[in-house]
Amino acid sequence: MAESWRAAPGEPVVSTCDLSRRFGARLACDRVSLAVPAGGVFGLLGRNGAGKSTFVRMLLGLIRPTSGEARVFGRPAGDRGVRRLIGFLPENFRYPEWATGLEVLAHHAVLAGLPRERTSGRIATSLDQVGLGGDARRPVRAYSKGMQQRLGLASALLADPPLLLLDEPTSALDPVGRREVRGLLRDLAAHGRTVLLNSHLLAEVETLCGRVAILRAGRLVAQGTLEELLARSRRAELVLGADEGAEAALRALADAGLAPSADAAAAGRLRVRVHLPDPEHAPSAAAAAVRAGARLYAFSAQAASLEDVFIDLVADGPEGTGTAATTDAPRAPEGRR
Numbered sequence: 001m002a003e004s005w006r007a008a009p010g011e012p013v014v015s016t017c018d019l020s021r022r023f024g025a026r027l028a029c030d031r032v033s034l035a036v037p038a039g040g041v042f043g044l045l046g047r048n049g050a051g052k053s054t055f056v057r058m059l060l061g062l063i064r065p066t067s068g069e070a071r072v073f074g075r076p077a078g079d080r081g082v083r084r085l086i087g088f089l090p091e092n093f094r095y096p097e098w099a100t101g102l103e104v105l106a107h108h109a110v111l112a113g114l115p116r117e118r119t120s121g122r123i124a125t126s127l128d129q130v131g132l133g134g135d136a137r138r139p140v141r142a143y144s145k146g147m148q149q150r151l152g153l154a155s156a157l158l159a160d161p162p163l164l165l166l167d168e169p170t171s172a173l174d175p176v177g178r179r180e181v182r183g184l185l186r187d188l189a190a191h192g193r194t195v196l197l198n199s200h201l202l203a204e205v206e207t208l209c210g211r212v213a214i215l216r217a218g219r220l221v222a223q224g225t226l227e228e229l230l231a232r233s234r235r236a237e238l239v240l241g242a243d244e245g246a247e248a249a250l251r252a253l254a255d256a257g258l259a260p261s262a263d264a265a266a267a268g269r270l271r272v273r274v275h276l277p278d279p280e281h282a283p284s285a286a287a288a289a290v291r292a293g294a295r296l297y298a299f300s301a302q303a304a305s306l307e308d309v310f311i312d313l314v315a316d317g318p319e320g321t322g323t324a325a326t327t328d329a330p331r332a333p334e335g336r337r
Contacts, residue, residue, distance in 0.1 A: 011038075011074055012035040012036055012037050012038070013036050013037065013038045013072065013073060013162075013163055013194045014034075014035070014036035014059060014070070014071070014072055014163070014194075014196065015034075015035045015036070015070070015071050016032055016033055016034055016035075016055075016059075016068065016069065016070045016071075017033050017068055017069045018031040018032075018033055018067065018068035018069070019031070019032045019033070019055070019058060019065050019067075019068035019069065019070050020032070020065060020066050020067045020068050021051075021054050021058060021063065021065050021066050022066045027218050028051045028054040028218050029051045029054050029055055029058070029065075029218050030051075030217075030218040030219045031068065031219070031220075032051070032055060032068070032215070032218075032219070032220045033068075033220065034213050034220055034223050036194060036196060036211075037194075037211070038192070038194055039189060039192050039193070039194055040189045040194065040195070040209075040210045040211070041185055041186075041189050041195040041197055041208045041209045041210065042194070042195065042196050042197065042209060042210070042211050042212070042213070043197050043198075043199065043205040043208070043209035043211070043212040043213070044056075044196060044197065044198045044212075044213055044215070045198075045199075045202070045205065045212060045213070045214045045215070045310060046214060046215035046216060046314065047216070047314050049217075050215040050216055050217060050218065050314070051215050051217070051218040051219075052167075052198050052215055053091070053167065053198075054218075055215070056088075056165050056167065056196070056198065058070055058077060059072060059077050059086075059165065059196075060077070060078070060083065060086065060088060060165065061077055061078020061079070061082075061083060062078075064078075072085070072086070072163065073085060073162075073163075084112070084113065084159070084161075085161055085162055085163055086161055086163045086164070086165060087155075087156035087157055087158070087159065087161035087163070087164045087165070088156055088164075088165045088166075089152050089153055089155070089156040089164075089165070089166045089167055089169055090152075090167050091167040091168045091171070091198075093152050095140045095148070095151065095152075096140065097139065097140045097141035098139055098140070098141065099139065099140055100136065100137050100138060100139050100140070101127065101132055101135060101136045101137070101138060101140065101143070101151050101154075102123065102127075102136040102137055104140065104151060104155065105123045105126060105127070105151075105154060105155060105158055106119065106123065108155045108158050109122065109123065109158060109159075112158060112159040113159075114158070114159055122158055122159070122160065123136075123158065124136075126154040126155075126157045126158045127154055129154065129157055129184055130150040130151070130153050130154045130157070130181075130184070131150060131177075131180060132147065132150050132151060132154060135147065145172040146172045146173045146174060146177050148172070149169070149170070149171065149172040149173055149177075150173075150177070150181075152169075153166070153169055153181065161193075162192070162193055162194065163193070163194050163195075163196070164188070164193060164194070164195045164196065165196045165198075166185075166195060166196070166197050166198065167198045168198060168199055168200065169181055169185075169197070169199070170182070170199070170201065170204065171199075171200075171201075178201075178204065182204065182207065182208055185197070185208055186208065197209060202305075202306045202307045202310055203306075203307075205306060206226065206305065206306040209226060210225060210226060211223070211224065211225055211226065212224070212225075212226055212229055212306070214229075214309075214310065214313050214314065216313060216314045221313050221314070222309070222313055226306070229306070229309050230304045230305070230306065230309060231277060231278070231304070232304070232309055232312070233275075233304035233305075233308040233309045233312055234275065234276040234277070234278075234279065234301075234302075234303070234304045235273055235274065235275055235276060235301075235302045235304065236273070236274050236276050236281075236282050236285055236286075236299065236300065236301045236302060237271060237272070237273050237274075237298075237299070237300050237302065238271075238272045238273075238274070238285065238286065238289055238296060238298070238299050239269055239270070239271055239272075239296070239297040239298035239299075240269070240270045240272055240289060240294045240295060240296060240297065241268060241269065241270070241294065241295035241297065242264070242268055242269055242270040243294075243295070244293070245292060245293035245294040245295060246262075246270045246272075246294050246295075248292040248293050248294065249272070249288070249289035249290075249292040249293070249294035250262060250272065251292070252288045252289065252291065252292040253272070253274055253285060253288055253289065256281075256284070256285070256288055257277070258274035258275055258276070258281065258285055258288075259274065259275045260272050260273065260274045261273050261274075269297060272289075276301065279301070282299075282301045285299075286299045
């Protein structure tokens with residue numbers, strides 16, 4: 001593989017600025033600006049229909065944006081040279097049932113422009129990477145759904161691309177297969193490859209991804225490191241006596257910027273939930289309630305999960321849900337606004 005793919009120091013592998021795509025009256029992507037740094041696994045999340053597939057297809061040059069810009073390795077998305085640097089696994093793919101795994105990859109090697117002298121070695125390596133080395137000569141019709149998923153991943157890996165765009169790569173695999181693929185993706189990232197992962201398995205994303213972006217109805221509602229996103233949903237729960245002291249405590253917690261919400265617990269008790277911008281705010285939340293005169297019966301800090309963040313940002317609700325600011329959206333260069 002040529003070394004010309006390497007991004008300049010500090011330059012993201014993928015960058016988009018106000019990237020939009022309209023299909024008739026429907027805006028599938030709405031001014032999406034994000035940056036995918038070189039190396040590591042980057043998670044792209046959103047509900048069905050959020051615009052993830054449209055976004056990826058624009059990166060591949062399969063569809064043109066209505067407006068905005070996308071660049072891959074510093075060059076316009078869809079550039080012929082750039083497309084040779086990308087391995088793509090779509091969510092829904094089909095291979096001829098009569099073809100063997102070996103024949104499928106041989107065909108893809110021709111499409112990828114692999115030199116003939118490298119083809120057999122790359123096919124063998126790709127099949128071994130996904131655990132199909134002993135099944136290369138079996139026809140696709142004899143493959144289980146999980147084996148077909150592995151074959152699709154082998155196709156994406158075939159040309160040893162520096163960038164992988166993977167749509168639900170473990171969806172058809174059993175728990176053992178998922179663990180094996182997670183290990184493979186970690187290994188690829190450790191060796192400098194960049195993986196853009198689209199998955200509905202949030203626990204998997206949380207395990208693999210260093211950075212995450214979340215789309216809602218075509219709009220980017222959050223992006224950043226996993227730690228930055230988890231901080232958005234870090235919470236604690238206080239059980240207070242339901243009296244005047246509790247009212248004063250709610251005001252004190254609100255003044256501290258902890259966004260308290262309350263509901264009745266047991267008789268004479270009030271359950272109060274607060275947002276913790278940082279774990280260090282947990283003791284101060286309890287102290288603020290006591291200083292305000294509340295009787296504190298219980299306190300518990302609750303670790304956030306990516307699922308908590310995801311639900312907070314994309315669940316249906318009143319206008320304003322899911323409009324949190326992103327942490328590092330790139331600015332449009334002069335002349336491209």
